[in-house]
Amino acid sequence: MKPTGAPAEADWNAHRPAVFGAAYRILGTVAEAEDVTQEVWLRACAADLSEVRDLRAWLVTLAARTSYNVLRSARVRRESYVGPWLPEPLLTGPDAAAQVLMDESVSTAMLVVMERLTPAERVALVLHDVFDFPFDRIAEVLGNTSAASRKLASRARARVAAVKERPRASRAETERVLRAFKAAADAGDMAALVALLAPEAVYVGDGGGKATAARRPVRGAETIALLAVRQIQIRRPDASEIIEVNGCPALATYRGGELVWLDTLEVADGRITVFRRLANPEKLLRIGHI
Structure with a gap:
């Protein structure tokens, strides 16, 4: 009633x-x-x-x-x-x-x-x-x-x-770049990662003081590629999936069924111009587990 x-x-x-x-x-x-x-x-x-x-x-x-x-x-x-x-x-x-x-x-x-x-x-x-x-x-x-x-x-x-x-990539193109970035980071393939990133790309990580993340935006394809490989080596995630957040494709990455970070991109001409990694566990709660 x-x-x-x-x-x-x-x-x-x-x-x-x-x-x-x-x-x-x-x-x-x-x-x-x-x-x-x-x-x-x-x-x-x-x-x-x-x-x-x-x-x-x-x-x-x-x-x-x-x-x-x-x-x-x-x-x-x-x-x-x-x-x-x-x-x-x-x-x-x-x-x-x-x-x-x-x-x-x-x-x-x-x-x-x-x-x-x-x-x-x-x-x-x-x-x-x-x-x-x-x-x-x-x-x-x-x-x-x-x-x-x-x-x-x-x-x-x-x-x-x-x-x-800003130019906006299609959903299919964004998903393709997300999957390619993950595959290259998992393999530690620096050359492939750099090729996926625009030379002046920007990486923004949000840990909120509750998860390891860069305290300032990181700039440059090579620096971002190295950071991505190191984060894989440290956290050792074991699963991932493409989901939709805020109307756009995102890559959810898990370890032991727990969501450890969520990646969203801005892509232009097939290359990443802005890479955002959300790792603050308080902000990931409503996305869930697998």
Whole structure:
């Protein structure tokens, strides 16, 4: 039996992907987005919705306002984060437990850039460019004016434009490069690894102080190739699989059934330009084991 005042189950199920999607894009973590989604549900249950004309907009507005408050309080924790920060991966595709609102703004590359925005810029960009909210409504969430919200969204859009302009490899090409990189790293084939990497490629590792990872981005094909081989030799993983996270192929690598790292790539002209390895075990929990 649904709680008194709760949205109808069918309505909630229809709008939940948008609620979670707004929270995840603003926060960049699955755990916090799930908490926000649950809070939105509870507050919706306690509210009088009889005068609400657009339930989806009402729920997304509540999710954005809640996420904005969470993000502002989380800034101190993120500023003290050990090493580079990568977003918590969101399992998508056929293996996802629940439907997710998908578009380019949920990609790992986009979320990495969005992390550099201020909380207000991030909210303005998500609400306007993803959910098509008018600026007067965004102003209500941010506690400013319509003109100020417009300026925030414009500034944020300019900062993420470079990501949208990057060439994007097809899914098949990304999977091919992922498999080739793994095979070369497993074999310790430095020449093959270097050939797969653009000369100015960048490697970003996120261990969060809880797993071994480079504390700064690593640059250069040869240096990255050597690092990849050493990590295989140290961790000695015994299984891997291609999965879909954030709408793109990723390589999940396991040892003893436990996920030890997750690799995502940016590929251009058949070569890796950005290699991201997420090893923080707290961020890998929701991907699971084999």
